[in-house]
Amino acid sequence: MEPIKIIDAPACPLPLANVDTDQLIPARFMKEPRSVGYGRFLLHDLRHDENGRPVAGFILNHPQADEAKTLVARRNFGAGSSREAAVYALVDFGFHCVIAPSFGDIFASNAVNNGLLPATVSEADAEALLAALGESPGPLRVDLEAQRIAIGELSVAFTIAPTWRTKLLNGWDDIDMTRQHAATIARFATRYASQRPWLDAGPPPLITRG
Template sequence: MQPFHRLTAPACPLPYANIDTDQLIPARFMKRSRAEGYGGYLLHDMRFSEDGTDIADFPLNKPIYRNSQIIVARRNFGAGSSREAAVYALADYGIRCVIAPSFGDIFASNAVNNGLLPARVDERDAEALIKLLETHTELTIDLEEQTISAKAMSAPFAIDPVWRTKLLNGWDDIDITLSQADAIEQFREQDSLRRPWATPRVLAR
């Protein structure tokens, strides 16, 4: 995965709470191959009318927000089912960070495993950022400092320390395990001395 350190990019306000994974990508599109890209289906039923035309007043359809790489939403973003395709849709659209007061637990874990930062902020800061993005559409996200800034505004965000390490290094679960290879080998050696009976023997043929 691409490491995440600092991102300055256009941001889109989504002033909705409880955006769930079925809204992020309706189930009927999950039969399609990931190779096609899921970005076109992101928030499909909120972005498009039944005849497929854009819903003009939906934020992501407005010209100033179309190229956003950051979303600012209200609480409980990514609630609902565990479908990882919800994160695929965001990533394939080009979103690298979602800012919200809270996230669905499985969604947030899936996001980190796909290089997408779930930045948790205070409710008041979320509202202030949503208001700010009505006139100023660019934010800077600094993962090392855990800050979000724009103009004269700066707000802290929270993230699990292990998730932060994974994103900073572009690591998945296997990579973070391998980063502890020396400690694992040291434990194995010490454990084989303490409990030699527990170490499987290789039988000679």
């Protein structure tokens, strides 16, 4: 994964609560291979009418939405099923961060594991950010090191679990998190083996037929 430190790019306001994973990517699209690009399916049934035509005024249909790296929403974002494809859709569309007052637990974990920052803000701060953006994409800065979000003169704090912050800042996955302790693990293994030499009996004897 690519490390995330600062995201300085347009953000899309999505003033909706309880956006669940089935809305993020309807189940019928999950039969498609990831190689087709899941971004085209993101919020499909909100972006399109019953005839498949783009809904005028929906934020992801805005001409500048393709440049956006952050999505600002209301509480309980990513609730519902555990489908990781919901995160794929956001990442493939181009988002690096979602800001909301709360997230579905499994969604947030999947997000971090795919390099997507779930930034948790208070409900009041979410409303302030949405008001500052208005009805179109606008400039927004996310600083993961400082855990701050800024739009013009508006600056708010966000929270994220320390382990997740470390993973995203370094572009690490779970294996990388373990590797940072490689020296400690090696010292333990050496000490453990020296204290219990009987555990290492060597390779089994070669059996030959006479």
